[in-house]
Amino acid sequence: MTAPLLSVENLSVSYPGRSGVTKAxxxxxxxxxxxxxxxxxxxGSGKSTMGRALLGLIPKPGVVTASRMDxxxxxxxxxxxxxxQKLRGRRLSMIMQDPKYSLNPVRRIGDQIVETCLLHLDxxxxxxxxxxxxxxxxxxxxxxxxxxxxxxxxxxxxxxQRAMIAxxxxxxxxLLIADEPTSALDVTVQNEVLRILDDLVRxxxxxxxxxxxxxxxxxxxxxxxxxxxxxxILEQISARDLGAARHPYTRALLAAAPxxxxxxxxxxxxxxxxxxxx
Amino acid sequence: MAGMxxxxxxxxxxxxxxxxxxxxxxxxxxxxxxxxxxxxxxxGSGKSTVLKAIAGLVASExxxxxxxxxxxxxxxxxxxxxxxxxxxxDPYASLHPRQTADQILREPxxxxxxxxxxxxxxxxxxxxxxxxxxxxxxxxxxxxxxxQRVAIARAxxxxxxILLLDEPTSALDVSVQAEIxxxxxxxxxxxxxxIILVSHDLGVVAHLCNRIAIMQAGxxxxxxxxxxxxxxxxREAYTRExxxxxxxxxxxxxxx
Numbered sequence: 001m002t003a004p005l006l007s008v009e010n011l012s013v014s015y016p017g018r019s020g021v022t023k024a025x026x027x028x029x030x031x032x033x034x035x036x037x038x039x040x041x042x043x044g045s046g047k048s049t050m051g052r053a054l055l056g057l058i059p060k061p062g063v064v065t066a067s068r069m070d071x072x073x074x075x076x077x078x079x080x081x082x083x084x085q086k087l088r089g090r091r092l093s094m095i096m097q098d099p100k101y102s103l104n105p106v107r108r109i110g111d112q113i114v115e116t117c118l119l120h121l122d123x124x125x126x127x128x129x130x131x132x133x134x135x136x137x138x139x140x141x142x143x144x145x146x147x148x149x150x151x152x153x154x155x156x157x158x159x160x161q162r163a164m165i166a167x168x169x170x171x172x173x174x175l176l177i178a179d180e181p182t183s184a185l186d187v188t189v190q191n192e193v194l195r196i197l198d199d200l201v202r203x204x205x206x207x208x209x210x211x212x213x214x215x216x217x218x219x220x221x222x223x224x225x226x227x228x229x230x231x232x233i234l235e236q237i238s239a240r241d242l243g244a245a246r247h248p249y250t251r252a253l254l255a256a257a258p259x260x261x262x263x264x265x266x267x268x269x270x271x272x273x274x275x276x277x278x
Numbered sequence: 279m280a281g282m283x284x285x286x287x288x289x290x291x292x293x294x295x296x297x298x299x300x301x302x303x304x305x306x307x308x309x310x311x312x313x314x315x316x317x318x319x320x321x322g323s324g325k326s327t328v329l330k331a332i333a334g335l336v337a338s339e340x341x342x343x344x345x346x347x348x349x350x351x352x353x354x355x356x357x358x359x360x361x362x363x364x365x366x367x368d369p370y371a372s373l374h375p376r377q378t379a380d381q382i383l384r385e386p387x388x389x390x391x392x393x394x395x396x397x398x399x400x401x402x403x404x405x406x407x408x409x410x411x412x413x414x415x416x417x418x419x420x421x422x423x424x425x426q427r428v429a430i431a432r433a434x435x436x437x438x439x440i441l442l443l444d445e446p447t448s449a450l451d452v453s454v455q456a457e458i459x460x461x462x463x464x465x466x467x468x469x470x471x472x473i474i475l476v477s478h479d480l481g482v483v484a485h486l487c488n489r490i491a492i493m494q495a496g497x498x499x500x501x502x503x504x505x506x507x508x509x510x511x512x513r514e515a516y517t518r519e520x521x522x523x524x525x526x527x528x529x530x531x532x533x534x
Contacts, residue, residue: 188519258484260521
Protein backbone atom coordinates (compact mmCIF):
# COMPACT_ATOMS: atom_id res chain seq x y z
CA MET A 1 0.00 0.00 0.00
CA THR A 2 1.41 3.37 -0.95
CA ALA A 3 1.27 6.27 1.46
CA PRO A 4 -1.19 9.03 0.52
CA LEU A 5 0.19 12.18 -1.10
CA LEU A 6 -1.21 14.31 1.67
CA SER A 7 -2.49 13.36 5.08
CA VAL A 8 -3.98 15.85 7.47
CA GLU A 9 -5.17 15.30 11.01
CA ASN A 10 -6.94 17.83 13.22
CA LEU A 11 -5.98 20.88 11.17
CA SER A 12 -7.39 24.01 12.82
CA VAL A 13 -7.08 27.69 12.02
CA SER A 14 -8.14 30.41 14.42
CA TYR A 15 -7.90 34.17 14.49
CA PRO A 16 -7.67 35.95 17.83
CA GLY A 17 -9.79 39.09 17.97
CA ARG A 18 -11.16 41.64 20.39
CA SER A 19 -14.32 39.65 20.97
CA GLY A 20 -12.57 36.31 21.40
CA VAL A 21 -11.08 33.71 19.08
CA THR A 22 -12.73 33.03 15.72
CA LYS A 23 -12.37 29.41 14.65
CA ALA A 24 -12.18 29.45 10.85
CA UNK A 25 -11.27 25.78 10.56
CA UNK A 26 -12.02 23.14 13.19
CA UNK A 27 -10.07 19.87 13.40
CA UNK A 28 -10.14 18.92 9.73
CA UNK A 29 -8.82 15.43 8.97
CA UNK A 30 -8.53 13.84 5.55
CA UNK A 31 -6.11 12.16 3.16
CA UNK A 32 -5.50 12.77 -0.52
CA UNK A 33 -4.10 10.37 -3.10
CA UNK A 34 -3.56 10.95 -6.80
CA UNK A 35 -7.18 11.92 -7.23
CA UNK A 36 -9.64 14.78 -7.53
CA UNK A 37 -10.93 15.71 -4.10
CA UNK A 38 -13.81 18.20 -4.05
CA UNK A 39 -14.32 20.57 -1.12
CA UNK A 40 -17.82 22.04 -1.04
CA UNK A 41 -19.36 24.58 1.27
CA UNK A 42 -21.04 27.96 1.45
CA UNK A 43 -19.38 31.28 2.33
CA GLY A 44 -17.67 31.09 5.68
CA SER A 45 -17.49 27.31 5.71
CA GLY A 46 -13.69 27.37 5.92
CA LYS A 47 -13.01 25.79 2.52
CA SER A 48 -10.65 28.51 1.27
CA THR A 49 -9.02 28.76 4.71
CA MET A 50 -8.22 25.07 4.50
CA GLY A 51 -6.67 25.50 1.05
CA ARG A 52 -4.50 28.35 2.29
CA ALA A 53 -3.47 26.53 5.47
CA LEU A 54 -2.19 23.63 3.35
CA LEU A 55 0.11 26.07 1.55
CA GLY A 56 1.25 27.86 4.70
CA LEU A 57 -0.51 31.02 3.57
CA ILE A 58 -2.51 31.89 6.69
CA PRO A 59 -1.57 35.49 7.50
CA LYS A 60 -0.66 36.58 11.01
CA PRO A 61 -2.21 36.78 13.60
CA GLY A 62 -3.92 33.58 12.38
CA VAL A 63 -2.87 30.46 14.26
CA VAL A 64 -2.56 27.10 12.48
CA THR A 65 -2.43 23.90 14.53
CA ALA A 66 -2.57 20.24 13.53
CA SER A 67 -1.56 16.91 14.98
CA ARG A 68 -0.30 15.87 11.54
CA MET A 69 0.15 17.49 8.15
CA ASP A 70 2.33 15.31 5.92
CA UNK A 71 2.99 15.92 2.26
CA UNK A 72 4.76 13.09 0.43
CA UNK A 73 6.53 11.89 3.58
CA UNK A 74 7.55 15.39 4.71
CA UNK A 75 5.87 17.14 7.63
CA UNK A 76 4.60 20.60 6.78
CA UNK A 77 4.19 21.44 10.46
CA UNK A 78 6.94 23.74 11.54
CA UNK A 79 8.24 24.17 7.97
CA UNK A 80 10.46 27.25 7.81
CA UNK A 81 10.03 30.06 5.30
CA UNK A 82 12.89 28.56 3.30
CA UNK A 83 11.20 25.15 3.29
CA UNK A 84 7.96 26.71 2.06
CA GLN A 85 9.84 28.54 -0.69
CA LYS A 86 11.08 25.21 -1.98
CA LEU A 87 7.62 23.63 -1.85
CA ARG A 88 5.29 26.38 -3.01
CA GLY A 89 5.11 26.82 -6.74
CA ARG A 90 7.36 23.82 -7.26
CA ARG A 91 5.58 20.90 -5.60
CA LEU A 92 2.42 22.54 -4.23
CA SER A 93 0.52 25.07 -6.28
CA MET A 94 -2.69 27.04 -6.11
CA ILE A 95 -5.13 28.43 -8.68
CA MET A 96 -7.36 31.24 -7.45
CA GLN A 97 -10.82 32.22 -8.57
CA ASP A 98 -10.17 35.35 -10.56
CA PRO A 99 -7.22 35.77 -12.95
CA LYS A 100 -7.78 39.54 -12.80
CA TYR A 101 -6.40 39.59 -9.28
CA SER A 102 -3.79 36.87 -9.41
CA LEU A 103 -1.82 37.77 -12.54
CA ASN A 104 0.59 40.68 -12.36
CA PRO A 105 -1.13 43.39 -14.45
CA VAL A 106 2.06 45.14 -15.56
CA ARG A 107 4.01 42.13 -16.79
CA ARG A 108 3.60 40.10 -19.95
CA ILE A 109 2.03 36.62 -19.57
CA GLY A 110 5.13 34.92 -20.98
CA ASP A 111 7.49 36.68 -18.57
CA GLN A 112 5.38 35.64 -15.60
CA ILE A 113 5.49 31.98 -16.61
CA VAL A 114 9.22 32.12 -17.39
CA GLU A 115 9.85 33.62 -13.96
CA THR A 116 8.19 30.62 -12.32
CA CYS A 117 10.45 28.27 -14.31
CA LEU A 118 13.63 30.15 -13.50
CA LEU A 119 12.75 30.32 -9.83
CA HIS A 120 11.98 26.64 -9.36
CA LEU A 121 13.73 24.68 -12.10
CA ASP A 122 17.42 24.66 -12.83
CA UNK A 123 17.11 25.55 -16.51
CA UNK A 124 18.27 28.23 -18.95
CA UNK A 125 16.10 31.17 -19.98
CA UNK A 126 15.75 29.76 -23.49
CA UNK A 127 14.58 26.42 -22.11
CA UNK A 128 12.19 28.25 -19.75
CA UNK A 129 10.67 30.15 -22.67
CA UNK A 130 10.21 26.93 -24.59
CA UNK A 131 8.47 25.29 -21.64
CA UNK A 132 6.26 28.34 -21.09
CA UNK A 133 5.11 28.20 -24.73
CA UNK A 134 4.51 24.45 -24.49
CA UNK A 135 2.48 24.96 -21.35
CA UNK A 136 0.32 27.68 -22.95
CA UNK A 137 -0.36 25.23 -25.75
CA UNK A 138 -1.13 22.45 -23.25
CA UNK A 139 -3.88 24.57 -21.67
CA UNK A 140 -5.48 24.95 -25.13
CA UNK A 141 -4.53 28.53 -25.85
CA UNK A 142 -4.80 28.74 -29.62
CA UNK A 143 -2.08 31.31 -30.33
CA UNK A 144 0.51 30.72 -27.62
CA UNK A 145 3.07 33.00 -29.31
CA UNK A 146 0.68 35.94 -29.27
CA UNK A 147 -0.56 35.35 -25.72
CA UNK A 148 3.05 35.01 -24.53
CA UNK A 149 3.60 38.67 -25.52
CA UNK A 150 0.30 39.98 -24.11
CA UNK A 151 -0.59 41.65 -20.83
CA UNK A 152 -3.33 40.23 -18.56
CA UNK A 153 -5.86 42.96 -19.44
CA UNK A 154 -5.67 41.94 -23.11
CA UNK A 155 -7.06 38.48 -22.33
CA UNK A 156 -10.64 37.36 -21.77
CA UNK A 157 -11.60 35.75 -18.45
CA UNK A 158 -11.29 32.22 -19.80
CA UNK A 159 -7.92 32.96 -21.45
CA UNK A 160 -6.58 34.63 -18.30
CA GLN A 161 -7.62 31.64 -16.22
CA ARG A 162 -5.83 29.30 -18.64
CA ALA A 163 -2.71 31.47 -18.54
CA MET A 164 -2.76 31.29 -14.75
CA ILE A 165 -3.21 27.51 -14.84
CA ALA A 166 -0.23 27.34 -17.22
CA UNK A 167 1.84 29.40 -14.78
CA UNK A 168 0.90 27.20 -11.83
CA UNK A 169 1.54 23.96 -13.69
CA UNK A 170 4.76 24.73 -15.56
CA UNK A 171 6.85 23.52 -12.61
CA UNK A 172 4.83 20.27 -12.64
CA UNK A 173 3.58 20.31 -9.03
CA UNK A 174 2.50 17.10 -7.33
CA LEU A 175 -0.44 18.74 -5.62
CA LEU A 176 -2.66 21.48 -6.99
CA ILE A 177 -5.19 23.36 -4.89
CA ALA A 178 -7.78 25.03 -7.11
CA ASP A 179 -9.96 27.53 -5.24
CA GLU A 180 -13.12 28.13 -7.28
CA PRO A 181 -11.10 27.96 -10.52
CA THR A 182 -14.12 28.16 -12.80
CA SER A 183 -16.61 30.30 -10.89
CA ALA A 184 -15.78 33.44 -12.85
CA LEU A 185 -16.12 31.64 -16.19
CA ASP A 186 -19.00 30.92 -18.55
CA VAL A 187 -20.34 27.35 -18.45
CA THR A 188 -18.98 26.37 -21.85
CA VAL A 189 -15.47 27.66 -20.98
CA GLN A 190 -15.75 26.10 -17.54
CA ASN A 191 -15.91 22.62 -19.03
CA GLU A 192 -12.78 23.23 -21.12
CA VAL A 193 -10.82 24.33 -18.04
CA LEU A 194 -12.07 21.29 -16.10
CA ARG A 195 -10.93 19.02 -18.94
CA ILE A 196 -7.41 20.49 -18.69
CA LEU A 197 -7.30 19.81 -14.94
CA ASP A 198 -8.72 16.34 -15.50
CA ASP A 199 -5.99 15.50 -18.03
CA LEU A 200 -3.32 16.58 -15.56
CA VAL A 201 -4.65 14.29 -12.85
CA ARG A 202 -4.97 11.37 -15.25
CA UNK A 203 -1.74 11.79 -17.21
CA UNK A 204 0.66 13.20 -14.65
CA UNK A 205 -0.71 11.58 -11.52
CA UNK A 206 -1.18 14.95 -9.84
CA UNK A 207 -3.33 15.27 -6.73
CA UNK A 208 -6.06 17.91 -6.98
CA UNK A 209 -8.03 19.66 -4.27
CA UNK A 210 -10.95 21.33 -5.99
CA UNK A 211 -12.68 23.94 -3.83
CA UNK A 212 -16.12 25.02 -5.02
CA UNK A 213 -19.54 26.13 -3.89
CA UNK A 214 -21.11 24.32 -6.85
CA UNK A 215 -22.28 20.81 -5.92
CA UNK A 216 -23.26 20.08 -9.49
CA UNK A 217 -19.72 20.59 -10.81
CA UNK A 218 -18.06 18.85 -7.90
CA UNK A 219 -20.26 15.78 -8.11
CA UNK A 220 -19.67 15.41 -11.84
CA UNK A 221 -15.94 16.23 -11.79
CA UNK A 222 -14.41 14.91 -8.56
CA UNK A 223 -13.75 11.41 -7.21
CA UNK A 224 -14.46 12.23 -3.57
CA UNK A 225 -16.14 15.17 -1.83
CA UNK A 226 -15.71 16.82 1.57
CA UNK A 227 -18.75 18.80 2.71
CA UNK A 228 -17.82 21.73 4.95
CA UNK A 229 -19.91 23.91 7.21
CA UNK A 230 -18.85 26.41 9.86
CA UNK A 231 -15.18 25.39 9.60
CA UNK A 232 -15.89 21.71 10.09
CA ILE A 233 -15.83 18.77 7.67
CA LEU A 234 -19.33 17.36 8.10
CA GLU A 235 -19.12 14.47 5.70
CA GLN A 236 -16.69 12.73 3.32
CA ILE A 237 -18.35 10.85 0.53
CA SER A 238 -17.53 9.48 -2.89
CA ALA A 239 -18.88 11.84 -5.56
CA ARG A 240 -20.94 9.12 -7.13
CA ASP A 241 -22.82 8.52 -3.83
CA LEU A 242 -23.54 12.20 -3.22
CA GLY A 243 -27.20 11.60 -4.05
CA ALA A 244 -27.31 9.22 -1.08
CA ALA A 245 -25.53 11.60 1.33
CA ARG A 246 -26.50 11.06 4.96
CA HIS A 247 -25.76 14.37 6.62
CA PRO A 248 -28.84 16.62 6.76
CA TYR A 249 -26.79 19.64 5.60
CA THR A 250 -25.54 17.85 2.47
CA ARG A 251 -29.05 16.70 1.68
CA ALA A 252 -30.44 20.18 2.27
CA LEU A 253 -27.81 21.74 -0.04
CA LEU A 254 -28.70 19.27 -2.79
CA ALA A 255 -32.40 20.03 -2.38
CA ALA A 256 -31.88 23.81 -2.33
CA ALA A 257 -30.27 24.03 -5.77
CA PRO A 258 -32.74 24.55 -8.62
CA UNK A 259 -32.16 21.85 -11.21
CA UNK A 260 -33.06 21.81 -14.86
CA UNK A 261 -33.84 18.12 -14.71
CA UNK A 262 -35.75 17.86 -11.45
CA UNK A 263 -38.22 20.75 -11.32
CA UNK A 264 -39.71 21.53 -7.91
CA UNK A 265 -42.55 23.87 -7.02
CA UNK A 266 -40.67 25.28 -4.03
CA UNK A 267 -36.99 24.91 -3.25
CA UNK A 268 -36.03 23.40 0.07
CA UNK A 269 -34.40 25.85 2.48
CA UNK A 270 -31.65 24.90 4.86
CA UNK A 271 -32.40 24.74 8.58
CA UNK A 272 -29.11 24.89 10.43
CA UNK A 273 -28.52 22.89 13.56
CA UNK A 274 -25.95 24.22 16.09
CA UNK A 275 -25.19 20.59 17.01
CA UNK A 276 -23.37 20.19 13.66
CA UNK A 277 -20.49 22.21 15.04
CA UNK A 278 -20.11 20.33 18.30
CA MET B 279 -49.96 39.77 -30.12
CA ALA B 280 -50.63 42.42 -27.51
CA GLY B 281 -48.65 41.44 -24.44
CA MET B 282 -47.69 43.17 -21.26
CA UNK B 283 -44.32 43.93 -22.82
CA UNK B 284 -43.74 44.09 -26.58
CA UNK B 285 -40.24 44.43 -27.95
CA UNK B 286 -39.66 44.56 -31.71
CA UNK B 287 -36.25 44.80 -33.35
CA UNK B 288 -34.46 46.17 -30.29
CA UNK B 289 -30.94 47.42 -30.95
CA UNK B 290 -28.35 48.79 -28.54
CA UNK B 291 -24.89 50.05 -29.52
CA UNK B 292 -22.18 51.59 -27.41
CA UNK B 293 -19.74 54.06 -28.93
CA UNK B 294 -16.35 55.06 -27.54
CA UNK B 295 -13.10 56.28 -29.10
CA UNK B 296 -14.50 55.98 -32.62
CA UNK B 297 -15.34 52.32 -32.09
CA UNK B 298 -18.82 50.84 -31.85
CA UNK B 299 -19.96 47.75 -30.04
CA UNK B 300 -23.33 46.35 -31.09
CA UNK B 301 -24.45 44.75 -27.84
CA UNK B 302 -28.00 43.93 -28.94
CA UNK B 303 -28.66 43.28 -32.64
CA UNK B 304 -32.37 43.18 -33.39
CA UNK B 305 -34.16 41.31 -30.60
CA UNK B 306 -37.95 40.78 -30.65
CA UNK B 307 -40.21 39.10 -28.12
CA UNK B 308 -43.35 39.72 -26.16
CA UNK B 309 -44.32 38.79 -22.64
CA UNK B 310 -47.95 38.20 -21.66
CA UNK B 311 -49.50 39.59 -18.49
CA UNK B 312 -48.58 37.48 -15.45
CA UNK B 313 -45.97 35.55 -17.41
CA UNK B 314 -42.39 34.86 -16.27
CA UNK B 315 -39.98 35.27 -19.13
CA UNK B 316 -36.35 34.23 -18.79
CA UNK B 317 -33.32 35.34 -20.77
CA UNK B 318 -30.24 33.11 -20.65
CA UNK B 319 -26.82 33.62 -22.16
CA UNK B 320 -23.12 33.81 -21.44
CA UNK B 321 -21.16 36.95 -20.61
CA GLY B 322 -21.29 39.46 -23.42
CA SER B 323 -24.40 37.94 -24.99
CA GLY B 324 -26.38 41.15 -24.37
CA LYS B 325 -28.91 39.63 -21.97
CA SER B 326 -28.52 42.29 -19.26
CA THR B 327 -28.44 45.04 -21.89
CA VAL B 328 -31.88 43.95 -23.16
CA LEU B 329 -33.23 44.29 -19.63
CA LYS B 330 -31.61 47.69 -19.15
CA ALA B 331 -32.99 48.90 -22.49
CA ILE B 332 -36.52 47.92 -21.42
CA ALA B 333 -36.04 49.78 -18.14
CA GLY B 334 -34.62 52.79 -20.01
CA LEU B 335 -31.26 52.55 -18.28
CA VAL B 336 -29.43 52.49 -21.62
CA ALA B 337 -30.33 54.26 -24.87
CA SER B 338 -31.80 51.91 -27.47
CA GLU B 339 -33.49 51.86 -30.85
CA UNK B 340 -36.46 49.67 -31.64
CA UNK B 341 -39.44 49.63 -33.96
CA UNK B 342 -41.69 48.91 -30.97
CA UNK B 343 -41.13 49.05 -27.23
CA UNK B 344 -44.51 48.94 -25.57
CA UNK B 345 -45.81 48.25 -22.09
CA UNK B 346 -49.52 47.43 -21.69
CA UNK B 347 -49.85 48.09 -25.44
CA UNK B 348 -48.72 51.70 -24.94
CA UNK B 349 -45.40 52.70 -26.54
CA UNK B 350 -42.87 54.14 -24.13
CA UNK B 351 -40.60 56.97 -25.15
CA UNK B 352 -36.82 56.88 -24.82
CA UNK B 353 -37.07 59.41 -22.03
CA UNK B 354 -39.16 57.55 -19.47
CA UNK B 355 -41.89 59.42 -17.65
CA UNK B 356 -42.43 58.96 -13.94
CA UNK B 357 -45.48 56.85 -14.75
CA UNK B 358 -43.39 54.56 -17.00
CA UNK B 359 -40.80 54.09 -14.31
CA UNK B 360 -43.42 53.16 -11.77
CA UNK B 361 -44.55 50.31 -14.02
CA UNK B 362 -41.08 48.79 -14.44
CA UNK B 363 -38.98 48.18 -11.36
CA UNK B 364 -35.52 46.66 -11.37
CA UNK B 365 -33.62 44.30 -9.04
CA UNK B 366 -29.88 44.19 -9.67
CA UNK B 367 -27.36 41.39 -9.30
CA ASP B 368 -25.26 42.60 -6.46
CA PRO B 369 -27.08 43.80 -3.36
CA TYR B 370 -23.74 45.03 -2.02
CA ALA B 371 -23.53 47.52 -4.89
CA SER B 372 -27.17 48.41 -5.49
CA LEU B 373 -28.02 49.69 -2.00
CA HIS B 374 -26.66 53.02 -0.78
CA PRO B 375 -24.14 52.18 1.95
CA ARG B 376 -25.04 55.22 4.04
CA GLN B 377 -28.81 54.82 3.94
CA THR B 378 -30.80 52.58 6.26
CA ALA B 379 -33.36 50.15 4.89
CA ASP B 380 -35.98 52.69 5.98
CA GLN B 381 -34.40 55.50 3.93
CA ILE B 382 -33.87 53.20 0.93
CA LEU B 383 -37.56 52.25 0.92
CA ARG B 384 -38.77 55.80 1.63
CA GLU B 385 -37.08 57.38 -1.38
CA PRO B 386 -39.30 55.87 -4.10
CA UNK B 387 -42.39 56.84 -2.04
CA UNK B 388 -41.24 60.48 -1.93
CA UNK B 389 -40.32 60.55 -5.63
CA UNK B 390 -43.69 59.17 -6.68
CA UNK B 391 -45.65 61.26 -4.17
CA UNK B 392 -47.28 58.40 -2.30
CA UNK B 393 -48.88 58.76 1.14
CA UNK B 394 -48.67 56.73 4.39
CA UNK B 395 -44.92 56.22 4.14
CA UNK B 396 -44.44 54.51 7.50
CA UNK B 397 -47.24 52.03 6.97
CA UNK B 398 -46.06 51.21 3.43
CA UNK B 399 -42.44 50.68 4.55
CA UNK B 400 -43.50 48.39 7.39
CA UNK B 401 -45.72 46.40 5.03
CA UNK B 402 -42.98 46.15 2.37
CA UNK B 403 -40.46 44.81 4.88
CA UNK B 404 -42.98 42.30 6.16
CA UNK B 405 -43.82 41.23 2.60
CA UNK B 406 -40.19 40.24 1.88
CA UNK B 407 -39.79 38.44 5.21
CA UNK B 408 -37.77 41.08 7.08
CA UNK B 409 -38.49 41.95 10.70
CA UNK B 410 -39.16 45.42 12.14
CA UNK B 411 -35.68 45.34 13.72
CA UNK B 412 -34.09 45.36 10.25
CA UNK B 413 -35.75 48.63 9.33
CA UNK B 414 -33.15 50.99 10.72
CA UNK B 415 -30.08 48.95 9.78
CA UNK B 416 -27.50 49.96 7.21
CA UNK B 417 -26.68 47.54 4.35
CA UNK B 418 -23.42 46.46 6.03
CA UNK B 419 -25.44 45.37 9.07
CA UNK B 420 -27.49 42.97 6.94
CA UNK B 421 -26.52 39.62 5.40
CA UNK B 422 -26.36 39.18 1.61
CA UNK B 423 -29.78 37.55 1.52
CA UNK B 424 -31.34 40.26 3.72
CA UNK B 425 -29.85 42.94 1.47
CA GLN B 426 -31.38 41.34 -1.61
CA ARG B 427 -34.71 41.27 0.27
CA VAL B 428 -34.40 45.03 0.82
CA ALA B 429 -33.67 45.50 -2.90
CA ILE B 430 -36.78 43.48 -3.78
CA ALA B 431 -38.87 45.45 -1.25
CA ARG B 432 -37.64 48.70 -2.83
CA ALA B 433 -38.74 47.47 -6.26
CA UNK B 434 -42.16 46.31 -5.05
CA UNK B 435 -43.06 49.20 -2.76
CA UNK B 436 -44.42 51.13 -5.78
CA UNK B 437 -46.69 48.16 -6.65
CA UNK B 438 -45.36 47.86 -10.21
CA UNK B 439 -47.04 45.37 -12.55
CA ILE B 440 -43.63 44.40 -13.98
CA LEU B 441 -40.47 43.29 -12.19
CA LEU B 442 -37.14 43.14 -14.06
CA LEU B 443 -34.56 40.91 -12.36
CA ASP B 444 -30.93 40.89 -13.46
CA GLU B 445 -29.12 37.85 -11.97
CA PRO B 446 -30.89 38.39 -8.62
CA THR B 447 -29.27 35.42 -6.89
CA SER B 448 -25.88 34.90 -8.49
CA ALA B 449 -24.02 36.71 -5.69
CA LEU B 450 -25.67 34.51 -3.06
CA ASP B 451 -25.00 31.08 -1.53
CA VAL B 452 -27.16 28.16 -2.70
CA SER B 453 -29.21 28.03 0.49
CA VAL B 454 -29.84 31.81 0.41
CA GLN B 455 -30.59 31.62 -3.30
CA ALA B 456 -33.31 29.07 -2.55
CA GLU B 457 -34.91 31.48 -0.06
CA ILE B 458 -34.83 34.41 -2.50
CA UNK B 459 -36.17 32.35 -5.42
CA UNK B 460 -39.01 31.09 -3.22
CA UNK B 461 -39.71 34.68 -2.17
CA UNK B 462 -39.82 35.89 -5.80
CA UNK B 463 -42.17 33.01 -6.73
CA UNK B 464 -44.48 33.83 -3.81
CA UNK B 465 -44.55 37.58 -4.52
CA UNK B 466 -45.20 36.97 -8.21
CA UNK B 467 -48.20 34.80 -7.32
CA UNK B 468 -49.54 37.22 -4.71
CA UNK B 469 -49.16 40.37 -6.81
CA UNK B 470 -49.81 38.89 -10.27
CA UNK B 471 -46.46 40.24 -11.43
CA UNK B 472 -45.08 39.99 -14.93
CA ILE B 473 -41.42 39.07 -14.63
CA ILE B 474 -38.39 39.17 -16.89
CA LEU B 475 -35.48 37.32 -15.29
CA VAL B 476 -31.97 37.39 -16.70
CA SER B 477 -29.49 34.74 -15.56
CA HIS B 478 -26.58 32.65 -16.73
CA ASP B 479 -27.94 29.74 -14.69
CA LEU B 480 -30.34 27.53 -16.66
CA GLY B 481 -31.53 25.86 -13.46
CA VAL B 482 -32.59 29.19 -11.93
CA VAL B 483 -34.33 30.38 -15.09
CA ALA B 484 -36.15 27.08 -15.69
CA HIS B 485 -37.25 27.08 -12.05
CA LEU B 486 -38.92 30.48 -12.22
CA CYS B 487 -39.89 31.01 -15.87
CA ASN B 488 -42.31 29.34 -18.25
CA ARG B 489 -40.76 30.72 -21.44
CA ILE B 490 -37.02 31.11 -21.95
CA ALA B 491 -35.04 33.02 -24.56
CA ILE B 492 -31.46 32.00 -25.34
CA MET B 493 -29.15 34.84 -26.36
CA GLN B 494 -25.76 34.72 -28.03
CA ALA B 495 -23.70 37.61 -29.42
CA GLY B 496 -26.55 40.13 -29.19
CA UNK B 497 -29.16 37.98 -30.91
CA UNK B 498 -31.98 35.72 -29.80
CA UNK B 499 -30.99 32.18 -30.71
CA UNK B 500 -34.42 30.77 -29.89
CA UNK B 501 -37.32 31.01 -27.47
CA UNK B 502 -38.65 27.83 -25.90
CA UNK B 503 -40.65 26.66 -22.90
CA UNK B 504 -39.03 25.33 -19.73
CA UNK B 505 -40.55 21.94 -20.64
CA UNK B 506 -38.87 21.94 -24.04
CA UNK B 507 -35.55 22.97 -22.51
CA UNK B 508 -35.74 20.08 -20.04
CA UNK B 509 -36.87 17.44 -22.50
CA UNK B 510 -34.27 18.09 -25.17
CA UNK B 511 -36.63 20.18 -27.31
CA UNK B 512 -33.91 22.70 -28.19
CA ARG B 513 -33.69 23.27 -31.93
CA GLU B 514 -30.39 25.16 -32.03
CA ALA B 515 -26.96 23.58 -31.46
CA TYR B 516 -25.89 26.42 -29.17
CA THR B 517 -28.85 25.84 -26.84
CA ARG B 518 -28.08 22.14 -26.67
CA GLU B 519 -24.46 22.95 -25.83
CA UNK B 520 -25.56 25.25 -22.99
CA UNK B 521 -27.93 22.64 -21.59
CA UNK B 522 -25.22 19.99 -21.79
CA UNK B 523 -22.65 22.23 -20.07
CA UNK B 524 -25.06 23.18 -17.29
CA UNK B 525 -25.62 19.52 -16.40
CA UNK B 526 -22.04 19.32 -15.16
CA UNK B 527 -18.67 18.08 -16.30
CA UNK B 528 -18.38 15.60 -19.13
CA UNK B 529 -15.22 14.04 -20.49
CA UNK B 530 -16.33 14.30 -24.11
CA UNK B 531 -14.64 17.13 -25.97
CA UNK B 532 -17.15 19.57 -27.42
CA UNK B 533 -16.92 20.14 -31.14
CA UNK B 534 -14.99 23.32 -31.78
